[in-house]
Amino acid sequence: MNQPSATTATLPQGTGFGATMRKDNWWIGPIGIASLLLAFLIYSTWAAFQGAFYWVPGTNYLSPFYSPEIWGNSPHAIIAGQPSFWQSWMPPFSAALLILGLPAGFRMTCYYYRKAYYRSIWLDPVACAVGESRKSYIGESALPLILWNVHRYFLYAAIAFVFLLGYDGIIAHMFPVNADGTPFVNVKYLADGAANPGFIEANATAPHHHVFGMSMVSLVLILNPLMLAGYTFGCHSLRHIVGGRKDCFAGGEGSGNGLHFKAWSFVSLLNRHHALFAMVSLVGVGLADILVRLVAMGKISDFRFF
Numbered sequence: 001m002n003q004p005s006a007t008t009a010t011l012p013q014g015t016g017f018g019a020t021m022r023k024d025n026w027w028i029g030p031i032g033i034a035s036l037l038l039a040f041l042i043y044s045t046w047a048a049f050q051g052a053f054y055w056v057p058g059t060n061y062l063s064p065f066y067s068p069e070i071w072g073n074s075p076h077a078i079i080a081g082q083p084s085f086w087q088s089w090m091p092p093f094s095a096a097l098l099i100l101g102l103p104a105g106f107r108m109t110c111y112y113y114r115k116a117y118y119r120s121i122w123l124d125p126v127a128c129a130v131g132e133s134r135k136s137y138i139g140e141s142a143l144p145l146i147l148w149n150v151h152r153y154f155l156y157a158a159i160a161f162v163f164l165l166g167y168d169g170i171i172a173h174m175f176p177v178n179a180d181g182t183p184f185v186n187v188k189y190l191a192d193g194a195a196n197p198g199f200i201e202a203n204a205t206a207p208h209h210h211v212f213g214m215s216m217v218s219l220v221l222i223l224n225p226l227m228l229a230g231y232t233f234g235c236h237s238l239r240h241i242v243g244g245r246k247d248c249f250a251g252g253e254g255s256g257n258g259l260h261f262k263a264w265s266f267v268s269l270l271n272r273h274h275a276l277f278a279m280v281s282l283v284g285v286g287l288a289d290i291l292v293r294l295v296a297m298g299k300i301s302d303f304r305f306f
């Protein structure tokens with residue numbers, strides 16, 4: 001039988017930034033991902049500073065960028081008004097500014113996103129077998145990138161957000177109505193943050209109830225946490241934690257605690273599609289905010305399925 005003989009392969013690697021012998025369109029991936037990440041970053045930053053049009057009177061819709069609303073003027077706020085520690089030299093108060101750091105930090109330190117923006121935005125390395133400008137390599141073993149190890153702690157917050165947004169998605173399907181079936185809109189403030197001139201204090205607790213329904217926005221608001229769950233529960237750090245903090249299951253299930261192995265296997269199932277969930281959930285959360293915002297501004301009408 002012929003045995004394969006050892007050969008010396010020459011990698012299509014050039015020297016100097018961007019130099020390569022690759023013939024494929026390797027640059028399409030980095031450009032596409034950079035465009036998506038930058039578009040999301042710009043939009044989400046803009047939306048977070050608005051402090052208005054993040055909820056829709058007459059519904060239970062709340063933008064995921066603003067949930068949980070710890071302080072605020074919408075009926076979703078846990079504490080009415082703005083916090084006393086918000087100083088006059090700070091930007092105008094927006095409930096999103098209090099919470100968005102947690103999901104943003106989770107994504108920024110995610111192993112998949114690190115690869116994505118190291119390649120597409122930092123261009124270091126830009127792609128396999130493509131030359132880079134860097135002369136030495138310390139990886140993530142020194143400052144500042146060693147700080148990215150904080151990812152596992154952002155994970156705990158991210159898990160809480162999945163459940164909070166899941167709750168928002170469920171109540172988005174409960175539409176408040178008056179006894180005659182018309183939308184209950186006796187709210188103190190309007191979606192733009194201004195006081196509602198039609199608000200009647202005595203009717204604030206008037207009898208009203210909720211009817212179950214589904215609309216375009218409520219559907220997106222429930223799909224969003226499902227996508228986020230697929231992303232969060234496929235996290236590499238979570239896999240390590242639920243697997244019992246082992247580096248290897250060399251002997252399969254019998255080598256350790258069976259429950260740990262089952263949990264590790266479940267997370268691994270989602271982890272195989274981690275990049276896909278990362279991108280789909282990013283688009284989903286942005287789309288949810290855009291739809292709530294446009295409906296709140298009256299730019300589009302929500303479509304009610306039933």
Ligand code: FES
Nearest residue numbers: 110111112235236
């Ligand atoms: Fe991507 Fe943890 S590695 S979310």
